[in-house]
Amino acid sequence: MPKTITEQNLRLLVDTLLKEGARVVAPKQAGTMALYEPLKSGDELALGALPRRSAKETFFPLCETILTFEKDKGGVRVNDVDPASFPETVLLCARPCDAAAPSILDAVFSWDYNDEFYLERRRKTTIIGLACTTADDACFCTAVGLSPADTRGSDLFLTPLEGGGYAAQAVTDKGKELLEKRAQFFSDAGSAKPLPPAEPAGESLDLEKIKSWLDNNFENPLWTEIADRCAGCGACAFLCPACHCFDIVDEGTEAKGARRKSWDACGFAKFTNHASGHNPRDMQNKRYRNRIMHKFKYYGDKFGQTLCTGCGRCIRACPVGIDIKAVLDEINSK
C-alpha cells in the first residue's frame, strides 16, 4: 500500500530520530542560503530550498582525521580512528542529483582497497530523496540520464503532493524498514496527485558520443578555448556531488597532531606538481581537460559510470561563467 507523510510528521520524524541519537542531515537555512547540515530539530528543515553545496559531506567530510600521533621519549605512538564510532545517519530531502552521487562514488572507494571512512558512513546512512518540482537554468540532470523524480541512490523517496504532504516510496530494504519502523508518521495514500516534476531546460546529451569524442580528442583547441577563462579556483570541484579527489595532510606539530584527509581539486595548479618542479598539468587548459575527461571518460573506462549528476552547482558558482553543460553541448554537437 503506497504511503504518504505530512510536512508536520516529517518534522516530527526528524525529532524522533534525533532523540534516538541519529544524525539527521538535511537542507537547513544558513543565512541567505540553504545547506545540507546536521539538524538540531525538525523545525530547521528547509523543504523548498536547493542547498548551495552538495550532500557529499555526509559521507566524505571536507576534512577528516584518519589517525593521530604523539611523540614521546619512547618513540611515536599512532592512534587509529575507528569508523565504527560513526553515528547512524539519515540524509533527508536529498535532491535526486545528490542522492545519486554516493552510489556512483561507492565504486572508487571500494575497488581493491576499501576506504572504510567513506564506506562505513555509507553503510550507516539512510537516504531519503526528494523529487524536484522546480528547476533553474543551471539544472541539467535529465541531460546526463537522471531526472527530477529519479529514485537512484535513495532508500526512501518523497514526492510532493498537490495540497501538501509527500508520497513516500520505499526504494530499498533500508527504506522499507524505515517505513515499517516509523509507521506512526505515515498514512495510507489518499487521492492527492503528485506535483508535476521539474523540467530542466537542458537538452539530452549523448554520453556515448561524448565519450567517444573524448577518446580521440585529448589534444584539441577546445581545451585552450575554455581554459582561457578558468581561474583554477576549484569551486566547481568543491561544490560537485561527485568530485572526490583528496589530499592527505598532517596538522599539529611533530610532537602531537593529526593526519587528515581533505578535499582537493584537479583544477589547482600544484595538484600534480612533482618534487622536481616538473608539472604534467602545467597549464589550466590541461587541468580543465582532466576534469571533463575524468567525469565523462576515465570514470566510465574504470567503473562504467558517469561522474556527473547534472546538479548544475559548478555552473552557478563558476566565477568566470564556465558552463559545463555548454561545453558538453559543444562536444555533443561535433
Add this chain to the structure above:
Amino acid sequence: MCDNKNIYLPHLATIEEIVDETPDVRTLRLVFQDEQVRENFSFRAGQFAEYSAFGAGESTFCIASSPTRKGYIECCFRATGRVTESLRQLEVGDTMGVRGPYGNSFPIEEFEGKSLVFVAGGIALPPLRTVIWNCLDLRDRFKDITIVYGARTEADLVYKRELEEWQERGDVNLVKTVDPGGNGPDWDGKVGFVPTILEEATPSAQNTIALVCGPPVMIKFTLPVLERLGFTDDAIYTTLENRMKCGLGKCGRCNVGNTYVCKDGPVFTAKQVKAMPQEF
C-alpha cells in the same frame, strides 16, 4: 596492509642507518618495529611506499632496496619540500611511518635467461637499484648485465660505494658518466649525456631487456637510441614518477589518461607509455 581496516594507517619503522649520497640526497635504512610486520613484509622490485614524517606528512618513493635483502627496506630521496625536509631532520633511531608496498613491479621472472641493460640518470637510480640488486643476487639467472648511469656532476652520482662495487665485480659492465663539465680531475668514467654514452656502449638488443629511469628529458632522448640499437618497445621498461598521495587509486592525482600510475604502474613498457596521452 590490506588486512587493516584503516588503509591509511602506516607501519612504524626505525631508522637504522643513514647515508648521505649527495649534499641533498639521502638514503634511509628502515626496520619495522612490529615483529610480525618485519617478518611478513614482502614486496617486488619496482613497488613504492608512502613514507611519513609525523607532523609534516607523507611522500612517495620507490622501495630502493632489493626484495632479496630481508629484514629491512631502504628509501632514497632528495630534500625538496616540507615532508622530505622533515625526513632529513630525522636521525638514526628515530621513528617514521611506512605504508605499502603499492603498485605493480618489474616482471623479473620474465627477464630470466636474458641480458639486461639498465639506463639511469641522476636520482632515478633508486627505482633501478632495487632491480639491479635483485638480479645480481640471482646472478646466474641472467646473461650480460650492463649499467649505464649518469648525473650532472660527480657529486650528483648516488650510491657511489655501490658503483665501485659494481665496477669491481667481474660480471657487470658499468658505464658511468657525467655531463660535460661535471667531471673532476680524478674522474675515471665517461663524459657526456646518458643517451650518447649509451649509444657508444652499443649494448646488443638481442634477447635483451632495457630498463630506463631518469628525468623526462633523458628518457625522451634515450628511447630513440634504444630503438636504433634494435630494442623493441615491449623490451623497454620504465617507471612513471607521478605525484601521488593515497597510493591506492582513490585520491585522483596520479592519472595519465585513464591509467592510474599508483595502481596500474609505476612500471610500464615503452609500448604502454607511447599508447598513453602524453601527459606525464
